[in-house]
Every structure is written in structure tokens, then in C-alpha cells.
Amino acid sequence: MDSNEALHAGIVGAGGIAPPHIEGWLALGAEIAILRRTGAQELAEQHGIRVVDDLDELTEWSSIVDIVSPTTTHLDVARRAFARGRHVVCEKPLAVTTADAVMLAQEASDAGVRLFPAHVVRYFEGYQRMKEGLGSIGTLLELTFRRTVAAPDSAWFYAEDAGGGLIRDLMIHDLDQALWLAGPVAEVSATQDPPAVNGQVMPPVSAYATLTHANGAVSHLHADWFGPETVFRSEASVVGVHGELRFDTAGSGEAREGYLPPASDIDPYRAQLADFVDAIRTGRDARVTPEDGIAAVRLVDAAYESLRTGRPVLL
Structure with a gap:
């Protein structure tokens, strides 16, 4: 993803941590879609983003999949993103167990994409x-x-x-x-x-x-x-x-x-996402x-x- 490529952020999850992620992406000028779940329609109306019914459709459209859903879902959603060559931002904890977290990191590496744990x-x-x-x-x-x-x-x-x-x-x-x-x-x-x-x-x-x-x-x-x-x-x-x-x-x-x-004057969620996007574009490590x-x-x-x-x- 280079600096001229449109940034498409696909949000999976509509709980309490979703709004600061959405606001961070909007501040970075990203186009955003959110997977239909309980609460997604309300978030879409509040922030002027669209709702997508199918995870595969959302992943295909996205350049980055942002996982803010319950921890037990992280493994499956991230794997499906990797399979389509998509980068992943994943809310903490990365996975339920260390073994699953190790597996996710390895599968991202094997797919040639980036995995960013969101330790804001x-x-x-x-x-x-x-x-x-x-x-x-x-x-x-x-x-x-x-x-x-x-x-x-x-x-x-x-x-x-x-x-x-x-x-x-x-x-x-x-x-x-x-x-x-x-x-x-x-x-x-x-x-x-x-x-x-x-x-x-x-x-x-x-x-x-x-x-x-x-x-x-x-x-x-x-x-x-x-x-x-x-x-x-x-x-x-x-x-x-x-x-x-x-x-x-x-x-x-x-x-x-x-x-x-x-x-605060500096939004840590925006700073986090900006760091991840720049890491993708430059190839450097994120924080x-x-x-x-x-x-x-x-x-x-x-x-x-x-x-x-x-x-x-x-x-």
C-alpha cells in the first residue's frame, strides 16, 4: 500500500471500543465500512459510514481489516483477512492463548501481510x-x-x-x-x-x-x-x-x-492507526x-x- 493508494478500513465489531477506532480512521481520511452486527447500523448512521452484510465482502473491499470484536473471534477473522492478502489491526489481546497469538503472527508473515496488535x-x-x-x-x-x-x-x-x-x-x-x-x-x-x-x-x-x-x-x-x-x-x-x-x-x-x-489534545487511537499505516507504507516496524x-x-x-x-x- 503506497501513499497514493486509497485507504479502506473494514471494521469488524461494534462494541464500545469501535467508536474511537472509527473516529481515528476518519481523521486519517480513510473510507470505512463496518460488518453488520448488533450496534453497527447505529454506528454507521452516527459516523456516515456504510454497513456490509458479509465478512468476505468486507475483507475483499478493505486494505486493512480492523478487528474490534470479542477476543474469541480474532483468530478466525484475522485468518480470513490474511487469506485475501489484507493487513490486520487487532484489538488487544491478540488472541485468547499464547499458542493462538504465535499462530496468528506466523500466518501473517507467511501471507506477506502486516499484523498490528492494538495496545493503544x-x-x-x-x-x-x-x-x-x-x-x-x-x-x-x-x-x-x-x-x-x-x-x-x-x-x-x-x-x-x-x-x-x-x-x-x-x-x-x-x-x-x-x-x-x-x-x-x-x-x-x-x-x-x-x-x-x-x-x-x-x-x-x-x-x-x-x-x-x-x-x-x-x-x-x-x-x-x-x-x-x-x-x-x-x-x-x-x-x-x-x-x-x-x-x-x-x-x-x-x-x-x-x-x-x-x-486529550493528542488522540492515542488516531496516533496508533497513523503509526500502523505509516509502517505499512514504509516497511518499518510499528511501535x-x-x-x-x-x-x-x-x-x-x-x-x-x-x-x-x-x-x-x-x-
Whole structure:
């Protein structure tokens, strides 16, 4: 896809994360179509985009397929896009299991197309500044992350055995941040309160994880799904031998209810999609690679294994 080629974004999924993706594509001048699902018609009317009834038709029309549907659908939708030679943007987590995430990355490579895991937090200004400032604080010692949001509306989010779960859906943002800021992880330990019952977790619920990084740094992560009135909040601190870096959404932008971040002058969803499009056109790596997506899912798998056994998991 060169710079003169029309950008056609095919959206698969019409849930709460679809609008910021649609708005990001529109800001980039893309033509957009969305697969007919519950809520798709309303989104189409709101944003002036068209609805397509058939996934194969949507994929054929698209230059990039943007998957924002439930996690269990990612594998099939992405494979069908690869089979038609289409690039794929895939909301986090890349897949339900590490094995499936590895498979997706390999199949994209085999098809000669690009796969972009949508870990949007890497495009938030505050987290970018933390990444850029790491050199000023010396050897990393301790990282702390907390993410609190209103629990989602759709039931599938609460089925840990079917692609949902607090750690898989929400904490994965900060698992990815821990990897991005402090590097590979050697050990994972996790707890959840209250624990899932028969694979189902019910809010209010909190999860906690401790990561021991290969370089000796330790990350502490805390994620919450609370009531519908909850205002999104994300906090992070990174401590090194020479100082500390901090970020808190409570002090940046306009707070809003739900599970989307505060508004800001730089839209991270647009920045993310712009990075992906430029990576396709130039052949360079995007800020988030398939390997990054795989690494985050691997930590999710380890966290759930720790929940199951009650013991730390070595990687």
C-alpha cells in the first residue's frame, strides 16, 4: 500500500471500543465500512459510514481489516483477512492463548501481510514521556501500575474460559507497559478478589500481579472493574536509582465515566492507526509488533496459571 493508494478500513465489531477506532480512521481520511452486527447500523448512521452484510465482502473491499470484536473471534477473522492478502489491526489481546497469538503472527508473515496488535496505551502522551525519560532515572528498581474502570456491559467479558476476564481484558494494558518499560519477565504471580466461580468473574472485582523482570526490576499491577458510575483512572510510577517518573490520568485531560480514557489534545487511537499505516507504507516496524502482542498474551496466560495453582509461574 503506497501513499497514493486509497485507504479502506473494514471494521469488524461494534462494541464500545469501535467508536474511537472509527473516529481515528476518519481523521486519517480513510473510507470505512463496518460488518453488520448488533450496534453497527447505529454506528454507521452516527459516523456516515456504510454497513456490509458479509465478512468476505468486507475483507475483499478493505486494505486493512480492523478487528474490534470479542477476543474469541480474532483468530478466525484475522485468518480470513490474511487469506485475501489484507493487513490486520487487532484489538488487544491478540488472541485468547499464547499458542493462538504465535499462530496468528506466523500466518501473517507467511501471507506477506502486516499484523498490528492494538495496545493503544503505548500511544498515550504520559506513558510515552515515561518511556522517553527512563534514561534519567538510572537502573530500574520498581514499577507500579493501577487501572480502574467501569465494568463492561457485555457478558462475554466475564467468562475467563471464553476469552474474557479482568486480567485478559484490562490488566493486559499494564502488562504490556511493564514489558515496554522494564523488559522481559522471568516470574509472574497473581491473585484476584473475589476469585472466579466456574470460570465466571463478577464485578466489583480486583486483580493483582507481581512481575519479576529479567533485569531484576519488579512490577506491581492492580486492575479494577467497578460500578457503572466509575470514572476511568490509570496511574503509573517507575522508580530507578536516580529518581522516579509518575503519570496519573486524574491530572490530565477531561475525566469521563466508563472504560475509555480521558480526552486529550493528542488522540492515542488516531496516533496508533497513523503509526500502523505509516509502517505499512514504509516497511518499518510499528511501535507495537506482533512479538509485543504475543509477549503480553504470554503474561496473561502465566497470570491465570498462577491464579489456578496459587503459586508463582516461571517463564
